[in-house]
Amino acid sequence: MEEDDENPPLAVRIEEINEDNASVSLSQSEDLRGTAGESPVGVTVITGYLGAGKSTLVNYILNAQHGKRIAVILNEFGEEIGVERAMINEGDGGALVEEWVELANGCVCCTVKHSLVQALEQLVQRKERLDHILLETTGLADPAPLASVLWLDDQLESAVRLDSIITVVDAKNLKLQLDEYRDYASFPEAFLQIAFADVVILNKIDLISREDGVPGTSDALDDLEKEIHNINALATIIRSLRCQVDLCKILDRQAYGAKNLSHLEELLEEHKSIPSRSHHDYSVRTFCINEQQPVDLTKLRSWLEDLLWEKKSNMDLYRCKGVLNVHGSDQLHTLQAVREIYEIVPARKWQQKEKQTNRIVFIGRNLDVDILGDSLRACMVLT
Numbered sequence: 389m390e391e392d393d394e395n396p397p398l399a400v401r402i403e404e405i406n407e408d409n410a411s412v413s414l415s416q417s418e419d420l421r422g423t424a425g426e427s428p429v430g431v432t433v434i435t436g437y438l439g440a441g442k443s444t445l446v447n448y449i450l451n452a453q454h455g456k457r458i459a460v461i462l463n464e465f466g467e468e469i470g471v472e473r474a475m476i477n478e479g480d481g482g483a484l485v486e487e488w489v490e491l492a493n494g495c496v497c498c499t500v501k502h503s504l505v506q507a508l509e510q511l512v513q514r515k516e517r518l519d520h521i522l523l524e525t526t527g528l529a530d531p532a533p534l535a536s537v538l539w540l541d542d543q544l545e546s547a548v549r550l551d552s553i554i555t556v557v558d559a560k561n562l563k564l565q566l567d568e569y570r571d572y573a574s575f576p577e578a579f580l581q582i583a584f585a586d587v588v589i590l591n592k593i594d595l596i597s598r599e600d601g602v603p604g605t606s607d608a609l610d611d612l613e614k615e616i617h618n619i620n621a622l623a624t625i626i627r628s629l630r631c632q633v634d635l636c637k638i639l640d641r642q643a644y645g646a647k648n649l650s651h652l653e654e655l656l657e658e659h660k661s662i663p664s665r666s667h668h669d670y671s672v673r674t675f676c677i678n679e680q681q682p683v684d685l686t687k688l689r690s691w692l693e694d695l696l697w698e699k700k701s702n703m704d705l706y707r708c709k710g711v712l713n714v715h716g717s718d719q720l721h722t723l724q725a726v727r728e729i730y731e732i733v734p735a736r737k738w739q740q741k742e743k744q745t746n747r748i749v750f751i752g753r754n755l756d757v758d759i760l761g762d763s764l765r766a767c768m769v770l771t
């Protein structure tokens with residue numbers, strides 16, 4: 389499509405796909421392979437419960453003076469699409485909304501993967517290079533399938549890469565949403581969305597006031613932050629009014645992959661003291677395991693596959709991040725996993741003075757820290 393400043397680009401509706409071609413294999417994503425030498429375009433997934441402020445955030449990003457060319461993909465239920473579009477201001481202030489690409493058929497499950505890949509393909513094949521893509525998901529979505537589409541592509545030298553998952557939460561309603569389901573075996577999306585987030589925007593702080601009436605400074609906000617960190621200790625939390633946040637903190641975070649190792653190490657350092665629980669914990673929680681002995685990489689992979697794929701011990705692991713001390717290698721390896729997809733890569737040489745160790749943070753439900761610890765120790769090579 390030729391760009392024309394006078395006429396803002398129209399929406400491109402992705403056709404609904406029928407059931408016959410619904411289960412598209414991930415190798416479809418090979419269509420998204422990048423051109424040699426060009427760095428992939430970052431995709432920020434924006435998720436959050438109904439009404440938390442996702443569109444407000446997208447609007448804010450589009451209108452901020454950053455000079456980036458940003459495209460938006462919406463994933464909303466059919467009837468809502470018109471409303472969504474009308475609510476988003478098409479880039480008055482600096483951002484150019486190049487194209488709207490809507491995923492018309494509901495939340496991002498396997499049927500939508502195909503449309504998503506097509507939508508991304510359409511965007512990255514444009515003549516004018518994009519700087520970033522925002523993918524706003526429906527308030528009901530579980531972000532994990534999205535991560536799997538975008539992350540796999542990274543391994544395929546894709547033209548796009550998952551930059552980060554941002555979850556917007558409503559400071560006024562979050563506690564209610566979490567409390568409602570805390571003791572149940574099934575968890576609402578609110579938990580999952582926080583569990584998968586790299587950044588949580590704690591929005592609508594104006595609706596939480598201290599007793600003296602000063603908005604946005606209440607102890608209740610500290611409590612909410614604790615609550616969020618109990619679920620996902622690795623998430624960066626940013627408080628906001630109408631999602632007005634420093635864009636440097638949310639775009640280009642490179643939360644996946646080994647490139648951003650220093651950030652990962654900082655996170656792991658900060659959270660090495662996450663308390664371990666000796667009993668089975670049914671809620672969504674973060675645990676950290678620290679073990680120094682080097683691991684056998686083959687054993688470690690099959691341990692991880694047992695946990696992520698076979699769901700051994702009924703543990704529901706949503707997210708893992710860590711550094712590994714691999715036997716026979718002078719390289720520090722990083723581990724990243726989102727649901728069943730994982731990646732272990734050598735990142736850099738261990739430094740001489742550095743303590744070589746395995747430090748893994750797990751976010752999930754039903755985690756049993758004893759089983760996790762024992763089974764990890766079984767992968768170690770005694771030196």
Ligand SMILES: Nc1nc2c(ncn2[C@@H]2O[C@H](COP(=O)(O)OP(=O)(O)OP(=O)(O)O)[C@@H](O)[C@H]2O)c(=O)[nH]1
Nearest residue numbers: 437438439440441442443444527591592593629630
């Ligand atoms: N008081 C207050 N209202 C806000 C704030 N941020 C957003 N809102 C309002 O909250 C409502 C919902 O915001 P949206 O951005 O549409 O939320 P959403 O997550 O996109 O909503 P869905 O698409 O329905 O899931 C709108 O009326 C916003 O104006 C805030 O910080 N404070």
